[in-house]
Amino acid sequence: MLRRPESYEIDISSIELLKKIPSKSGWREREKYFIPAVSSSLEELESLKTTRNNSLGAFKPKSVEDFIIEDDSGEWNEKQQKVLQQSSLFKQDKCIQKKVPYKFRYLFHSSDKECNGHDIQIFDWETAQSYWRFNRVL
Structure with missing residues (x-):
């Protein structure tokens, strides 16, 4: 979850809006x-x-072998809470999202000839939002 340290504390004044695409x-x-x-x-x-x-x-990916769903804690650990409490790029108020009680992972191969396969956990907010939306429907 803590993969992009340069994104933790963004200097908003350094961002320049060039044009909307x-x-x-x-x-x-x-x-x-x-x-x-x-x-x-x-x-x-x-x-x-x-x-x-x-x-x-x-x-x-060259091929996706599996999508895995595993039980997980429904609570953020201390390290995750600290990341979630950091200031937002666009909003002053911070709303901490409820944690999904599952881990989602992909098993796949990429096109590199040296690839032995990958097992990557998904930390994407869209996946969490989909879980909550589908959970309401079911």
Whole structure:
């Protein structure tokens, strides 16, 4: 969960809004900025983290073997609470999201010839929101 230390305390005054890129054209305009940042594999992303100090990237897995759901505590531990209590980039008030009582993981292979497979836990807020929404429906 604590993977991007440069994001913990953002200097908001250092952010400059250049222009809004609308999504009305099916992401065509946004793709110009996003596609060059896509890596061929997780191994390449890890290499870029070391060589260029990149902390964010995207790639397409070669194959996804499994999506795993495991029971987990419904409470945030102390370390997680500290991260969640940090100031927000856009809001002054901090609302700590209720913790999902499960862990979600992907088992996959990337396209790198040296890839032996990956087992990565998902810490994505959209996954948590989907859980809460689906839980209400069921």
